[in-house]
Amino acid sequence: MSKGRDLKPHIGIFGRRNNGKSSLINLMTGQEVAIVSEEAGTTTDPVKKSIEIFGIGPAIIVDTAGIDDSGELGEKRVKKTYDAIKTIDCAILVIAKNEFGFYEKELIKKFCDYSIPYFIVHNKSDLQPLEQLTRENIATFSKAEVIDFSVANHTQTDTLVELLKKTIPETSFQKPSLLGGIIEPNGVVLLVTPIDSEAPDGRMILPQVMAIRDVLDNDNICIVLKETHLKQYFEQHKPEPQLVITDSQAFEFVNSIVPAHVPLTSFSIVFARLRGDFDHYIQGTPTLSELNDGDKILILESCSHQVSCEDIGRHKLPKWITEFSGKKLDFDVVAGLSDIPEITNYRMVIQCGGCVVTRKQLINRLRPAVNANIPVSNYGMTIAWINGIFDRVIEPFKNKINS
Ligand code: SF4
Structure with a gap:
């Protein structure tokens, strides 16, 4: 159910x-x-x-x-x-x-x-x-x-x-803020939203819509732009944003443009703080550098139909992780709330942003893995690790409270 x-x-x-x-x-x-x-x-x-x-x-x-x-x-x-x-x-x-x-x-x-x-x-x-x-x-x-x-x-x-x-x-029942405690009032937040063949026709996806609303709720100016205008923005516009949030899949490109002193993270990671098991993701993500031939990785997607992240969960992530590790790995993908296979068979678990479920539901979904000391990560942190920018994209959350 x-x-x-x-x-x-x-x-x-x-x-x-x-x-x-x-x-x-x-x-x-x-x-x-x-x-x-x-x-x-x-x-x-x-x-x-x-x-x-x-x-x-x-x-x-x-x-x-x-x-x-x-x-x-x-x-x-x-x-x-x-x-x-x-x-x-x-x-x-x-x-x-x-x-x-x-x-x-x-x-x-x-x-x-x-x-x-x-x-x-x-x-x-x-x-x-x-x-x-x-x-x-x-x-x-x-x-x-x-x-x-x-x-x-x-x-x-x-x-x-x-x-x-x-x-x-x-x-x-309280509505927690996505960005509460991370941004100060009266600043500018940049949202980088690639509009490519995977983007839904004529609309933004839920995490982007929620982020726009949350930036406004936190009394900030919200600027939404495609990654193709990012360079132009930093060359021509002031003030500098206090935070840049991008689609994780554009991390490599966006990281190369956003000046090092400007905080950068992704929609998926912002959601991980609100809905995911943030601390365990941070602890578990480095396991990506310790994978061995034959390791099995479980990918969990929280929605079962019209999965926006289908391509990333089923194709891109397995491809990127395999290339990064240089190992022969097995991947299983479980969508929605279907039963998960025997958890101890897996070397690690990677969870999607979970934008359609509650935090409680997601935490309970990951609980068997956490209890069995199986490392867990999420899509955004995994992509950041592979791109060598993990520390940068979790920096905005360090020592910050989730208000
Ligand atoms: S619940 Fe997960 S798989 Fe579904 S759209 Fe949100 S992040 Fe993607």
């Missing part, structure tokens, strides 16, 4: 069948979003619905199948429920009838594996209130807050929303 272009915070609802997850969602959204039935196991694939939460704004509720489902189909549904954990920002674990055991503990372990904040709702309290013994049982395993709740009586809805607001990470 993909977040696709839904960059709003995602709230997953988890629990056993017939604990009232779908009814809880209908209460929160004020709509019949989920199929509600007395028959256990009505929800199959995770179902998403936009809601508006006061104090948070738009969010996406993700309704999942019961975690205690069984049989061949049931196991598939449970797998999809676990997969959904990687795509959410916060979780509500719905229990009922004072049952807290194996299924809940397995879910909580997964939440912890993926650093998902959560709280617990003991639902159907009108039928059976939460007992002190259950509270104590939960407390031995989890520090999460627990509320006694009844969808049937609509009691404590305000408490539920307040708890949700407290639990959901601020970073998942």
Whole structure:
């Protein structure tokens, strides 16, 4: 299941069948979003619905199948429920009838594996209130807050929303700035955007559009130009830009023109700070100089259809890395959120800019590699390394905070 272009915070609802997850969602959204039935196991694939939460704004509720489902189909549904954990920002674990055991503990372990904040709702309290013994049982395993709740009586809805607001990470609903902390107000930022055969017809790509808006939001003059006008700009125009951001593929050419004292980076690297695992990319990129014959490299692209970076991920990067290393290498490309092959088979992982996913989603995508100490990099940093300008293009981010 993909977040696709839904960059709003995602709230997953988890629990056993017939604990009232779908009814809880209908209460929160004020709509019949989920199929509600007395028959256990009505929800199959995770179902998403936009809601508006006061104090948070738009969010996406993700309704999942019961975690205690069984049989061949049931196991598939449970797998999809676990997969959904990687795509959410916060979780509500719905229990009922004072049952807290194996299924809940397995879910909580997964939440912890993926650093998902959560709280617990003991639902159907009108039928059976939460007992002190259950509270104590939960407390031995989890520090999460627990509320006694009844969808049937609509009691404590305000408490539920307040708890949700407290639990959901601020970073998942605040709009962080691409360039915040890197540029000062009232300067000039140059965006170098080659318009070649790979550029989409009649429009700019998303990272370029976002960068233009962010330059303006940071009270700067934004100048957008093709690389063919870069020399002319530096010869004829003042003031000098405080930052130049280019398409990574034009690094070699742009680096040869932008004076050494003018900070230079790329759209992909700017995005890596916002959406990627920036520090691990910096640590992992030098591995490109340590590759050996037979090494396998995994290339991860975050969008699965209309991939703007298809050519670079599938053709150019493998070609450039092979030429740079002089080694015989194997490359695998995995697009979207498809399952990634056994990660320990790879010498390193190279992730695209991830312009269509959230930071949380991208971090969780890279987590198996990071946990297995497999170096990770991104497209921009990889191209910079190959061109010998890695230090220059990460310099603008040194000792800077991401505001
Ligand atoms: S950077 Fe990644 S997510 Fe963005 S267009 Fe390219 S492949 Fe898709």
